[in-house]
Amino acid sequence: MFKIQTLNNISEKGLELLPKDTYEISNDCANPDGILVRSAKMHGMEFPPSLKAVARAGAGVNNIPIDECSEKGIVVFNTPGANANGVKELVLTGLFLSSRKIVEGIQWTKSLKGKGDEVPKLVEKGKGEFAGPEILGKKLGVIGLGAIGVLVANAANALGMDVQGYDPYMSIDAAWGLSRDVHRAISLDSMLAECDYITIHVPLLDETKNMLNKEKFALMKKGVRILNFSRGELVNNTDLIEAIKAGIVASYVTDFPSDELIDVENIITIPHLGASTPESEDNCAVMAVEQLRNYLEHGNIKNSVNFPDCEMARTTNYRTVVAHRNIRNMVGQITTILAHADINIMDMMNKSKKDWAYTIIDSDKKVEEDIVAKIRAIDGVVSVRTL
Numbered sequence: 370m371f372k373i374q375t376l377n378n379i380s381e382k383g384l385e386l387l388p389k390d391t392y393e394i395s396n397d398c399a400n401p402d403g404i405l406v407r408s409a410k411m412h413g414m415e416f417p418p419s420l421k422a423v424a425r426a427g428a429g430v431n432n433i434p435i436d437e438c439s440e441k442g443i444v445v446f447n448t449p450g451a452n453a454n455g456v457k458e459l460v461l462t463g464l465f466l467s468s469r470k471i472v473e474g475i476q477w478t479k480s481l482k483g484k485g486d487e488v489p490k491l492v493e494k495g496k497g498e499f500a501g502p503e504i505l506g507k508k509l510g511v512i513g514l515g516a517i518g519v520l521v522a523n524a525a526n527a528l529g530m531d532v533q534g535y536d537p538y539m540s541i542d543a544a545w546g547l548s549r550d551v552h553r554a555i556s557l558d559s560m561l562a563e564c565d566y567i568t569i570h571v572p573l574l575d576e577t578k579n580m581l582n583k584e585k586f587a588l589m590k591k592g593v594r595i596l597n598f599s600r601g602e603l604v605n606n607t608d609l610i611e612a613i614k615a616g617i618v619a620s621y622v623t624d625f626p627s628d629e630l631i632d633v634e635n636i637i638t639i640p641h642l643g644a645s646t647p648e649s650e651d652n653c654a655v656m657a658v659e660q661l662r663n664y665l666e667h668g669n670i671k672n673s674v675n676f677p678d679c680e681m682a683r684t685t686n687y688r689t690v691v692a693h694r695n696i697r698n699m700v701g702q703i704t705t706i707l708a709h710a711d712i713n714i715m716d717m718m719n720k721s722k723k724d725w726a727y728t729i730i731d732s733d734k735k736v737e738e739d740i741v742a743k744i745r746a747i748d749g750v751v752s753v754r755t756l
């Protein structure tokens with residue numbers, strides 16, 4: 370029986386893929402084999418030795434202590450692209466909200482309640498306060514051309530915007546999906562200087578924290594409109610508020626409210642609704658559960674953020690999987706231990722990703738616990754399982 374702990378509400382479409390005879394699901398269990406999570410903060414959480422994997426039903430993994438998980442041999446998965454359309458649709462909404470003072474206008478209209486027959490006249494008199502430009506023909510800069518950035522760039526291009534993108538690490542898959550009409554920015558700074566609208570779609574990392582700051586606002590066109598549906602910490606809020614007061618930033622729309630941003634003129638805060646659609650929630654949950662099951666039951670890794678993709682069809686009933694550091698002679702040491710135990714390897718796969726590596730071995734006989742203990746004792750090995 371595998372125990373799965375859920376730290377957030379996970380769509381039933383995903384949970385129902387966990388067979389009741391082999392999986393126990395609870396939001397409060399003592400020794401889980403796997404955790405399913407959305408945005409719950411996992412930093413500072415105690416990880417029991419039973420924990421083998423964490424599956425993030427979503428894209429961003431800044432709520433998970435990745436390095437600590439790697440050191441403990443806990444494989445962390447996310448669900449690339451599964452909620453990208455949900456976010457894209459809200460970014461497009463944000464684009465229009467940043468241009469036309471729709472939110473402010475709706476709020477003002479409410480203040481007319483009780484004015485009786487005067488309302489239409491007051492509306493016509495007051496509406497000038499809420500005018501704003503059209504997006505057609507305007508320049509949009511997209512920072513980060515991954516699953517979401519590409520969809521946003523293509524959709525804005527289809528709406529008649531002049532779109533450029535900046536992503537020094539763009540994947541080949543993402544490049545295949547990008548419209549040929551989207552231009553490649555020469556540099557981030559040149560893109561920031563030219564655009565009327567800027568939207569940010571990068572992960573929150575040490576390198577991207579405060580990516581939009583005083584120095585970058587100083588480069589921007591007066592009246593620029595900025596959208597942030599990625600993470601709040603990508604933008605320095607103190608510098609942003611100054612740039613708004615100085616008239617550089619005409620509007621900031623974000624999915625990540627924080628106290629200093631709420632109720633500030635020209636800032637629209639949305640309560641992290643980017644992926645809050647039934648479609649995105651279902652897609653993410655199904656993908657997260659499928660990846661978690663494949664790992665727990667077969668030791669296959671797909672879409673992990675800390676260990677390499679490593680998938681092999683089973684050739685025998687005896688599988689051993691080893692998570693280890695990406696250092697010399699790991700495979701040599703593992704296979705030597707198996708050879709001394711008179712175990713023959715029928716098929717194997719070894720893959721690496723940055724500092725970490727993973728080995729799957731299908732053998733002709735069961736690898737008993739004393740042999741597992743020997744593999745576990747190799748310097749650099751962080752987890753061993755037989756399946």
Ligand SMILES: NC(=O)C1=CN([C@@H]2O[C@H](COP(=O)(O)OP(=O)(O)OC[C@H]3O[C@@H](n4cnc5c(N)ncnc54)[C@H](O)[C@@H]3O)[C@@H](O)[C@H]2O)C=CC1
Pocket residue numbers: 427428429430449450452453456512513514515516517518535536537538539540543570571572573576577598599600624641642643644645
């Ligand atoms: N508002 C919401 O509900 C949601 C927010 N997100 C946020 O959006 C982010 C992006 O999501 P996806 O597009 O699905 O991720 P992704 O991994 O497909 O794309 C991220 C892109 O950013 C690029 N990148 C990384 N560092 C960069 C840098 N310094 N400069 C320019 N580009 C850089 C990468 O090369 C990659 O192409 C997530 O990390 C998450 O924080 C994701 C889903 C829902």
Ligand SMILES: O=C(O)CCC(=O)C(=O)O
Pocket residue numbers: 407408426427428429430452641643644645
């Ligand atoms: O699960 C959610 O609603 C948050 C989605 C998100 O921010 C992400 O996938 O990175």
